[in-house]
Amino acid sequence: MLEKLIIQKTLRVPASVGASGDGAAVARQLDAALLDAGFSASRPLLEHVGGLAPGPAMDLAATVVSAVRELVGDHVRHNAYFIGFPHDVPDTVEFWVERLRAAVPAGGDPATDAELRDALAAGGVNLLDLPGYGAYQHTYAELLAVHDALVASAGDRLTLLRLGESAEAEAARLYAALAGSTTPLGQADLAILGELAVACMDAEQPAEVPVRENRAVLNGVRLVLGRPLVAVDSTTDVLRLACHVSGGDVSLATPTRFRGFRRRERRVLLAALNEVVGTSPVKLADVARYAERWKRLGERLHPHEHAEWPHAREVFAVARGERRLGSLSGGAEAAFRAGAIGQAASVLSAAPGLLLRSADRLLRLAPVSERAAVLEAVSGALGTASGRVLCSLREHVANRMTPASARMYVNRSRRAWVGPDLRPTLPPELLAEVSARLDAEIGARLPEPALPLLVDPDVLDVALPLSGKAAEGGFAVLPRGSRAPVSGEVLRFFTYWRQSDRRTDYDLSVLLLDDEFQTAGQVSWTNYRHDGVVHSGDITDAADGATEFIDVPLTVRGSYVAPQVYIYSGESFDDAAESMFGYQTRTPEQAGAPFDARTVRARSQMRGPGRVALPMVFARGESGWQAVWLHLYLRGRPSFNRVEDNTFTTAHRVRALMERRYLTVSYLVDLWRSRAEVTMWDGRAPDEPVMFIGLDAPDGLPDGSEAYTLDRLSELIPA
CATH class of the missing domain: 2.60.60.30 (sav2460 like domains)
Known part of the structure; x- marks a missing residue:
């Protein structure tokens, strides 16, 4: 049920469109049932339930109680x-x-x-x-x-539930937030996005879908429903889409067994490939990375039957090795092997995100004579890379300040292993310079607050959600x-x-x-x-x-x-x-x-x-x-x-994580302090509207306030 999903994700209860009447008794019962589960209803929510006829009021109350009990594990x-x-x-x-x-x-x-x-x-x-x-x-x-x-x-927990708008409006709001997220979503949120995409197909669509996995989920729904695809600008976008509609891994971390595609679906996928490659042939270079998967997909799409899309057929020729292309990564690796670090940085400059992910390697391998040029190349990439990449690099640099006893590696599936940190140290003054340039770029991208900032101290130590894959779904996670x-x-x-x-x-x-x-x-x-x-x-x-x-x-x-x-x-x-x-x-x-x-x-x-x-x-x-x-x-x-x-295994992972410095909400708050009024929440409601940042929004915020709570913290990360 869509209403239950919205409640569990946002702690907002969609308003019922049921008939008006006297539901006061149901409102009292709802209040008592919620307290037993550790929740409370806001005054507007209780008034809304009390203003419904008993039947609609009971239906809404049952949905709310079922949603919150399931949220905290009380449904079993x-x-x-x-x-x-x-x-x-x-x-x-x-x-x-x-x-x-x-x-x-x-x-x-x-x-x-x-x-x-x-x-x-x-x-x-x-x-x-x-x-x-x-x-x-x-x-x-x-x-x-x-x-x-x-x-x-x-000290018992009491979590506040608020009254929202209609189910359609709340669904559209959540859909826009998930689809337009600047950070990758976890599996639970990707599943929610898929459900909302069906319900909101005819609603206003987000202006931009930055994360490619989100695009694949949205286009999977559009493909099945016969709607035009959106925002397909790489060959890998098509591969992700085919994996998603086959029930596979949209992140491409694991291979997918492709299902059979209807003739209409094959034509849509091949036409999308043809347009991508026809517009920018250089994008064929991405194919070799997933060559085996492209071969398997080709067996399902039958590109040889469609001479009208010659550029799509080139994709599978590259996958089969009939045509060889040099890649950006390959050119950079050749420069690294030759010891030409400045040249490697120059090659990677064509892909700012890849350059910044390679910044540590470039800076530690560059001889002193080339270090300034490499630093300038890194700085030049800051203005065009995503905010998530900038924040990731800032966190990485902070952890290079002090040598770690061990280095923990975590993949996208949350599988972790620990190894010795054999990287040479970097000069403190160089790290300080990189940090300062990152701080300046990230700070410049933060939106100018239209309201004073009110921050709950409990949120300051929450790590920035740079990827939804680094967490599970659930309650207060x-x-x-x-x-x-x-x-x-x-x-x-x-x-x-x-x-x-x-x-x-x-x-x-x-x-x-x-x-x-x-x-x-x-x-x-x-x-x-x-x-x-x-x-x-x-x-x-x-x-x-x-x-x-x-x-x-x-x-x-x-x-x-x-x-x-x-x-x-x-x-x-x-x-x-x-x-x-x-x-x-x-x-x-x-x-x-x-x-x-x-x-x-x-x-x-x-x-x-x-x-x-x-x-x-x-x-x-x-x-x-x-x-x-x-x-x-x-x-x-x-x-x-x-x-x-x-x-031994557990102790090593615990130690590695405890010694790591994570970029937290306090980092963004500190950047805001130079240009906005920042006040710490002390339990007293402000007199004027504020921009509140915390795990949960307190009751009593003035009308016109904007609350960034746990479900919206990713929206604080600059685009």
């Missing part, structure tokens, strides 16, 4: 293996012995220690075969019956490297999964690290307790969904707490019907069921490659604990992954 039942969790969790070995006694035949009596030793010596003992192991021994209702109600706390303060006295992690076709066992685990990133302990299905940290019990089958919890008191010894999810057996994160991770914060006195939506601080999907997920890490600092988002996946083994086997 989160049971726990040990019914009294976090209390009454036994010692791990004692629990296994108890299960083993129940499994060893002893004439109706409990097995003796000698009989247990004989059974173990005989071999063949499998935990999964032990009676009662890995499966719930009680119903969800029985779990709730043994827990008192949650005691409300002033921040980009990789973002830091958020942690309140409460106890962290409660939860992971929920539901298998699709075969038995699937995910294991929630926690690795504790000291201030030198050395292992200080772990809690998992093999070790239920450590230093006050408690596991809720191991679930090994999720046909109807399963949840595991871990409680971590913030008095725990250690400097870093790294929750992880391991696939012990079964379906991958991508193949499971549903998989999520999240965390709650509580006080010891709050009691309540293991899961309560009011205490959920963040919930993220787990949809990525690899068999180990590292969603985030919690770090102790001088001012308390902070949540730091990772969004990483490790390859792991096909089966039987355990935290004990990944302590």
Whole structure:
């Protein structure tokens, strides 16, 4: 449903067009239901629901409650293996012995220690075969019956929902924001863009679609609906489009198995190729990079049958190697090999984005005699490259100021690996010069604020969302490297999964690290307790969904707490019907069921490659604990992954990320300070309209204010 999608993405409720009437009772019920889920309705939203007839009011209220419950993971039942969790969790070995006694035949009596030793010596003992192991021994209702109600706390989350315009207007607004985004979208947002593109096909279209993956999604809808393609200006645009409509990877990170195309679709794709190459033959140079995919696509498009598009046929001739073309990258590499760094910079100047991505290599390889020329070439590219590329280079330069203990590489699929940083250092004065020129260009591109800036301090440490691929979809999910303060006295992690076709066992685990990133302990299905940290019990089958919890008191010894999810057996994160991770914060006195939506601080999907997920890490600092988002996946083994086997790997990635300097919202705010009035939000509503920047917009902003919240932070990045 479009309305639910809009609510979950923007926290704005589309206004109903239902009949007017007396829906006051429904408005009161909605208010109470939202409070139970940790949300509140703004006064205009409650007044809108109260002004509807009972039928339309109830329909709108049901949509709103369903949307927010799903957003925080409250749409499923989160049971726990040990019914009294976090209390009454036994010692791990004692629990296994108890299960083993129940499994060893002893004439109706409990097995003796000698009989247990004989059974173990005989071999063949499998935990999964032990009676009662890995499966719930009680119903969800029985779990709730043994827990008192949650005691409300002033620190519990309360997220505000606002009244929006009509569903059509809200859809068009969100569609324009996603389609016109200057940064790549994550998979969840690309899927949303595809749905909105269908609904908004006849609405006003964005003036520009800067990100090519977004173009492919929009053109995929247009191709299927028989509409003209838009903004196709490279051969790779056509390849991305073919991959998208075939259900493949629009980023081209992985190969796609192309579907069959209808004759009309083949003609559209070939005509687009013909126009691109006919207008600019140099763009044939892009074909060789994906030659094998072009060959496979050619088998589906049958270009040999269409003599009217000779330029399109050239694309496939290049892919088959019948025609060879030099590429820009090839020319630059030849210059690098010859040691002609100045010439390499000159060649790359034709592609400003590629030049800036190669800036570090150019500057560190250039001899002193050529360094000034290379710096000028880099500076010359600043004015024509995208703002996202400029910000990425600025972040990169900041991390070259101080040598790192290790270098972490993260690809577009969020797969991470760590290696030594063998790059030579660059002169501090050179880095300072590059930084100053970048600051000047980025600052000049920032829009001139028409209103005073009001900034929530909590948003300052949020990393700029330079790519949506560096984060998961979900609730209150921040980009990789973002830091958020942690309140409460106890962290409660939860992971929920539901298998699709075969038995699937995910294991929630926690690795504790000291201030030198050395292992200080772990809690998992093999070790239920450590230093006050408690596991809720191991679930090994999720046909109807399963949840595991871990409680971590913030008095725990250690400097870093790294929750992880391991696939012990079964379906991958991508193949499971549903998989999520999240965390709650509580006080010891709050009691309540293991899961309560009011205490959920963040919930993220787990949809990525690899068999180990590292969603985030919690770090102790001088001012308390902070949540730091990772969004990483490790390859792991096909089966039987355990935290004990990944302590070194996890610690290295945590250290590399914690030592990295991310470009945050505070960087842009500092650039704005020189030409705009900037005030920090202190909880008091301003008297005049403002441009507010924060994670959530507070209630009571004056009419005419503009709010840039979590869903709009990417709009702050200069074009």
